[in-house]
Amino acid sequence: GAGVSQSPSNKVTEKGKDVELRCDPISGHTALYWYRQSLGQGLEFLIYFQGNSAPDKSGLPSDRFSAERTGGSVSTLTIQRTQQEDSAVYLCASSLMAHAPQETQYFGPGTRLLVL
């Protein structure tokens, strides 16, 4: 079956611009997660959704970052007024449900963001 998909695969933007990253989870998965992978910080959790609600936003690095999920499916991560330190690979994952910690999180290929 289809896995987690993310778009765009690569994004180059200028400092100060806003960007939107999209994630399509595996069909039927109610939980969706965003992570960031960068050279200096490794793999960091950003936010997760159970359905359309976000019980844990603790990883969002600043108020320039926001995410939403509508219809319990697609999620969008928005970064406003991008900065060079936002350059990273943004990974999305999904699982059947968030309230079962033994559940596997399946990852998408990521969006590689470069802020010039």
Place this chain on the structure above:
Amino acid sequence: AQSVTQLGSHVSVSEGALVLLRCNYSSSVPPYLFWYVQYPNQGLQLLLKYTSAATLVKGINGFEAEFKKSETSFHLTKPSAHMSDAAEYFCASRRAGGTSYGKLTFGQGTILTVHP
């Protein structure tokens, strides 16, 4: 707070040799533990996971890991390395309960190089 430590950012082995990638976790309650592999420009793929059912866990591609509570370790092994095993490996933990149990906490990663 949870943390995961991977000893050795780079490991190099000969083809056919034993692979040992080390992971230690820090948690007052044994968490759920995962090993993921990442090939260049790809997302993360689950190798195996510990969910308290058995301390020795077998995964894909001939990998296995043993959960040792007394050592707070979850080292990844493979008896005989193959060239195709060259990748970056991440150990991750997830809380068994409480708040913020949705997220994975990752180690810094270990790059495995396999030489002929």
